[in-house]
Amino acid sequence: MRQGPLAGRYPAVAAMVTLALIPYLALSAALDPLVPVISAQLHMSAQAMSLSSGLGNAAYAVGTVLAVQFAQHLPQRRMLLLYAVVLVIGSVLAASAVNAGMFISGHVLQGAATSMLLIAAAPPLTIGFPRDKLRYTAVIMNMCVFGAVALGPFIGGAQAETQTWRPLFWIIAAIAVLALVMAALTFEDAPPADLDAPRDLPAIALAAVGCGAAFIGAAQLTTHGFGDAAVTIPMFGGLALIVALIVYQFLSPRPLLTVRTMLTSAIPVAGVGVALFAAAASVSATALTANLLLETYNPVHVGLLYLPELAGAIVMAVVFGIVITRKAMHYLPLVGMILLAAGILVFRIAIPGNQPLILVGSALTGLALGATVAPALFVAGFSLQSNSLQRVFAIIELLRAVAAFMVAPIFVHFAVTASTDLLSGTGDALWLGFGLAIGGAVFGIAIYALSGARPQRPNLDEFLDGDDPAWYSPPLLAKLRRGLPPPAAAPVQVSAAAESNGQVFTSPVLFAYDGSELAGCAIRQAAAQLAPQRDALVACVWQPVDVGFTPTDSQHFDADRAGEVKRAAERTAAHGAALAEKAGFRARSVAVEGVPTWKGIVSAADEHNASLIVLGPHRRNGLLGHLQGSVAAAVVAHSATPVLIVPELPVEH
Template sequence: MRQGPLAGRYPAVAAMVILALIPYLALSAALDPLVPIITEQLHMSTQLMSLSSGLGNAAYAVGTVLAVQFAQHLPQRRMLVAYAVVLVVGSVLAASAQNAGMFIGGHVLQGLATSMLLIAAAPPLTIGFPKDKLRNTAVIMNMCVFGAVALGPFVGGAQAESQAWRPLFWVIAAIALMALVMAALTFEDAPPADRDAPRDLRAIGLAAVGCGAAFIGASQLTTHGFGDAAVTVPMFGGLALIVALVVYQFRARRPLLTVRPVLTSAIPVAGVGVALFAAAASVAATALTANVLLQTYSPFHVGLLYLPELGGAIVMAVVFGIVITRRAMHYLPLVGMVLLAAGIVVFRFALPANQPLVMLASALTGLALGATVAPALFVAGFSLQSNSLQRVFAIIELFRAVAAFMVAPILAHFAITVSTDLTEGTVDALWIGFGLAVGGTIFGVAIYALSGARPQRPDLDEFLDGDDPAWYSPPLLARVRGLPSRRTANARVTTEATPAHDEPAAPVLLAYDGSELAAYAITRAAIQLGTPRDALVVCVWQPVDVGFTPTDKTHFDADRATDVRRAAERTAAHGASLASEAGFSARSVAVEAAPTWKGIVAAADGHDASLIVLGPHRRDGLLGHLQGSVAAAVLAHSTTPVLIIPQREGVPQREEVSR
């Protein structure tokens, strides 16, 4: 396997992620004060400049979907390098633009490449290293996305002070080139996620046309009224296509995006909702107040007034890194929404030009940004298995981009048209932003309360091993629908019925998940224990996250419990055949349980097993050779003796699949 000289080194991989994400995200927040300069030098109208921003944001949203599709069929790390190349090309094209076409094309490539880099690089940084690095990853992700955005107004104002724009764009291009170099140095070849996955051109088409139309419509608000067909037709038509994408992916047998598990489980729904409300309200508040302040102060002065936002983002990024391993992680987005509402109120009283209040409001907004979107994203991701993290990030970033980048121009248009005085109109628009912040707070609390969700300390060992989510998330609105809101240790066991009087006494329980390591454990157990002996082969399963590696090529819908159960039964039967070949008198059982260890313990108790045999999963070279958390949990909770078969050299690790 080909590797770069810095492959597997956390500092180098983290630096690559930072350099890849900062350029476009910082630039998008720095553009406003540069618009008059760029339009004059490139002979662009303000409307065309607005269209450029809209198309760049649309490309960012679409890139999340494209990155997931490419990851299924193409070598993932090679594609990451390719995305970095696209970012460099786009940055150079924008910086050297001689006309509107070059500038818009470069900006679109920047947006597209940035979101693809985020989806390709962020999940490996999160789950590809030991859990003691997760705190650092949380800080890095927060700073990359929201620290860069918070820094944007100052950078843009400083550049506008010199009446130039190209130096900033060339700096962005240089950072992009450094990201490409680091992507090459940290290269570690990785296979596609699932070559058998369908090529979902319909999903890509809906995302591309929907996002493109919606953002084009919103960008028309610069010169058109909200009721004009040039605005309403593309904007609402595009939003309708995005809704159609969500419905299509929700109902698809083998979806590209993890829409169903995200939208049917309580904690992910709460996390996504809070992230959308926070993104929409915060971006709008900053953009609205900056427009008013520019009537009194220079762009550089306004940028200085917004520097406390960067400080707040840094402080809260550190706090997020501290609480990410604690139950308090659930409360952080709620705190952030309260801070955001307070910041918007202070902004309202700071207008038109109260500098101390502007700086206080900016600091509150920065704290809110660091406490809401990124923590909410991880809260949602921790509710599913780690092998779903890439697609969870993709769907959340798609939603966040639509919310953040569409609400701001709509509220800006409202502020200009609702009153002849910009300050009065902005105050009215800020109250709408305040309503969004309060609404997001109520939404998150209500989802938890009505679903019976409880703040839990994340089990990062199970999450990073890929065996189970970091915590249990009940079904959406479980209490209202009369569903159980808490997972108990009593797993439901399904198998072909066997009369009680024919049940063999004290069988050996062989845990089997379809992996080569589990098969090796069965073979070694036969040698260690001697045969013939009665054996019960157990395959633990759960809807959506599956929890095992199917041993046949039959495709199934991971969202349908019946399909997953049948696949688990086939996998268990395959394990039983392996056990029979090894000399056991074996039967197979499929067990529905989460987390996995509970199903193993429940099956051992229910069948009076004399011994549990496990082949513990061990992490790869990046994570060190450690026993899997399932084996540790079984040892901690079972009263049945446990035999752990260590991995032999040359036996492949378990490869999770997404069906």
């Protein structure tokens, strides 16, 4: 399996995820103060700019569904590279745009690529590393999404002050290029997640048409009234199609998205609900107050007033990293909703010009952002098996995009048109946002209470193994439903040491076998160099999501489920042991979980007291090949056991 020089290294993979998610999310929050500048230079109307944002947000929502479908049938890490290329293309198109068509096309590609990168890269970062990394992942995910959004108003205001927009867009393009480079450096070839999964074209069509129509309808509010057919037909028609998507996935025997399990279990429903309420209320509050403040202050001044949001998001991201291993994480979204309600209330009191209070409201909103959406997402994800995480992220991000980016234009339109002046309208709209925040908190508490759910400490070992959730989530509204069976006791996991037909193996030769022909060739060539009937241990190193080896049989498995990957690795190792037996060794096999691959090889050699490690390095071709590192070189550098490198035999012509 091809690997980059930084494959399996947590800091590098985390940096890749950060660079991939920041460009579009920061830019989407920075656009508002830049609209007049871009409109003037590209001869775009306000309606065209609104449509550009709407289509970009629709592409972001649809990209979540596309990424899940592609992951089932196409090599996952190669697709991640492709998404990064699309992000670069979209960013360059937008930055170099000379007309509205180029700008809108680039923004749409940015939106689609960002959500596909999120769905492709976030689960490997979450479940592909040991549990001690999970708290860092929580901080990173929180900061990538909400830290970038919180920073957006300031960088947008600072750029608008110069009456230019391209420098910011070229910086965004440069970050996208860095994301592509890191995706190549951390590349670790991985097979499709589940070749047996259906190709769900109706789900993709419903998501694409529904999101596209709904966001286009909301974008029309820039120049049309709420009751105009240009608004109501696409917006409500699109929302109806999104509802139809959820119903269709709920009823489907083999759904693309994890809807049925998520919507019939109490804790996921509470988590998703809180996330949607928080997204709608927080984005609306920021958009409403910024729209009013821009009437009085210049863009950079307004951006500075919102800078405490970033500080609040950072603080709460750290708090989330601390509590993610404790039952206190159940309470964090509730605390966030209370902080959000307080922040909106402070904004309502502060407008139109009490700047100290606006800074306080901004800080409270930042704390609320960090405490609600990402923690609520993980609360929902921990309630399901980890192999569902990609699908859980997809459906939540789709719904969050609809809640956040559709409600805000509606609230802004209400503020402009519902009262005689903008100040009164904004105040009334903020009261609606306050109601959403309180409603979200009440919703979460009610679901827990009426379902008999209780805060629990997550069992992260069970969750990361992929076979069980991190905690028990009762059926939705279980206390109101009679005749439900009691919760089944969690199965007891029993492990036993592997037997080898009574044979005793001491100081074996360790063959690192990844199922490739090159690894098999290394076994056969080593037989000619070593004494016959020597003890051998054939080790296949594996990891969830990225897999790490090439299966030697045609049996399909779910790459996101650790248990299935392990069993496939055991079959692959057994195949390698059979090759070693045929070559004259007394062989046994073992599957070793390890990230990166070289670390699994070294640990297996140490654990089994191997006298020699045998490796067959892979040929590296093309641009990616030149970027790739060598597992063999890493093993030599880190192992105290002698290493035999068996070169690939030349191809005969």
